[in-house]
Amino acid sequence: MNRSVFSRPALALAAATSLLAGACSAPRNIVSTGKVTPRGEFRGGGNVSFNIASETISQTGATLKSAAEAVGNKDTVGYSRTIDNLQLAALAYTLDPLRASPDLYLRYGIYDRFDVGYKYAFGSHVFDAMYQFMGPTGTPERPQGAAGATYGSIGLQFATQRAKLPSIPYLSTISDALGFSASRKDLIVPLVVSHSFGPEEEIGAFSYGLVYSRSFLRYGFENQKVYTPGGKVPSLPEQRVSYNSFGAFASAKVGYRYVYFLPSVGVYYQNYGTYRLLNNATGKLSGFTFVPSVGVQFRVPNSRR
Template structure:
C-alpha cells in the first residue's frame, strides 16, 4: 500500500505518454479576430495546440497505468475499486484528453459581416459561422475604417466525432478490459473582440473574448472478462449506452501578426467545466470537474477577392 500511495502522487506520466497521439475532440483554441472574412474573400490556415486538462491528468496517473498493466494480464479479473479507477480514467480521457491537437480550416465571406467555415481536426469535423456586429467591413486595399478600429463578432460552431482512446499501451489495456465505446457532439459559442493593427487588420490584430461550449456525450462499457466481487463464475453485467451533457466556460486571447496575405497567430485559452456525474459498472458513479489550458500557434493566409 505504501508503494501505491507514493505512486498516486505521480500525475504527469499520462501527459508524457500521450504527446504523440492525435486529436479526438473538437479544437477549442480560438484564433479568430472580431473582424470576419470580408465578402468574397477566403481565409485558409492551420493550428497546432495542446490540450492540458487538470482533471484528466489527476485521474490517469501512474497508479492507473500500473493497475491496467496488472489486470490485463489476468485470465479472470475480479471486480474491485481498481476497475472503477480504469473506467474513470477512460471517461476523463475521452471527455478532455491530454494531447496535441492539429487542425486545418477554410473560411469564406458570404456577405458583409457574415462568414462560414469548415475545420478538419483529424477525427473531428467542425462547421461554423461568425457574425460581425461591430466595426468596419472593408479590406486592406479598400479600408472602411481607420487604423486601430475596434471589431466584435459572435459565432456558432458545431463539431461531431467518434471519441476513442488512442492506441498507446496502457490505454489499449484499459480498452481491452472495458471495451469502451463513446461518441460526442460539441456546440461552441465564441464572443470575440479585437483591435486592428493598421487599417482593416493589414498588419494584424490583438483579440480577446469569452467562450461557452456544451458537450453531448454517449458512452458504454461492455467488459467480457470481469467477474463480480467474490465470484469466479458470475460475470459483471455490461453498462448500456449512457447519455450525459455538460457546459464549459472559457476566456481567451490571441495576437495576429503579419502583413496583408500571411499571419502568425499565437493564442491561449482557459476553460472551467463541471463535467457532471457518470454511471459506472456495478452501479457505481464518479464526479469530474476541472480546468483546461490550451496554448496554440497558427498560420493563416488571406486570399483576397479579385476584381477588375
C-alpha cells in the same frame, strides 16, 4: 450499491506527458478575430494546439499503467476500486484528452458581416459561422476603418467525432478489457472582440473574448472479464450525458496583408458531472483546461471587389 469515486491527487508529470498524443475532441483554440472574412474572400491555415486538462492528468497518473496491464493480462478480473479508476481514466481522457493536435481550416465571406468555415482536426469535423456585429467591413486594399478600429463578432460551431482512446498500450488495454466505446458532439459559442493593427487588420490584430460550449457524450462498457463473487458484472448499456464549459481566451494576429502568424491561449472550466460505471458505481469529474496554440493564416483577397 452506489460508490462515489473522487479524483486522485495529480501524479507524476512524466506520466501525463506520455499521454500527449492524438485523441479526438472538438478543438477549442480560438484564432478568429472580431472581423469576419470580408465578402468574397478566403482565409485558410493551420494550427497546432495543446489541450492540458487538470482532471485528466489526475485520473491518468503513474499508477494507471501497471493497473491496466494487470487487468489486460488476465482472462478474468475481480471487481475492485481499481476497475472504477480505470473507467474514470477512460472517461476523463475521452471528455478532455491530453493531446497535441494539428488542425486545418478554410473560411469564406458569404456576405458583409457573415462568414462560414470548416475545420478538420484529424478525427474531428467542425462546421461554423460567424456574424460581425461591430466594426467596419472593408479590406486592406479598400479600407473603411482607421488603424486601431474595434471589431466584434459572435459565432456558432458544431463539432462531431467518434471518441476513442489513443494508441498508447495501457490506454488501449482499458478500452479492450472493459469494452469501452464513446462518441460525442459539441456546440461552441465564441464571443470575440479585437483591435486592429493598421487599417482593416492589414498588419494584424489583438483579440480576446469568452467561450461557452455544450458537450454531448454517449458511452458504454461491454464487460467481458470483470467478476464479483456473484458472477460476471453486467455490462453498462449506452449512457447519455451532457455538460457545460465556460472559458476565456486571448490571441494575436501578426503579419502583412496575405500571411499572418497566430499565437493564442485559452482557459476553460467544466463540471463534467456524475457518470455511471460498472457494478452500479458512480464517479464525478471536473476541472480546468488550458489550451495554448500557434498557427499560420493565409488570406486570398477578392480581386473583383
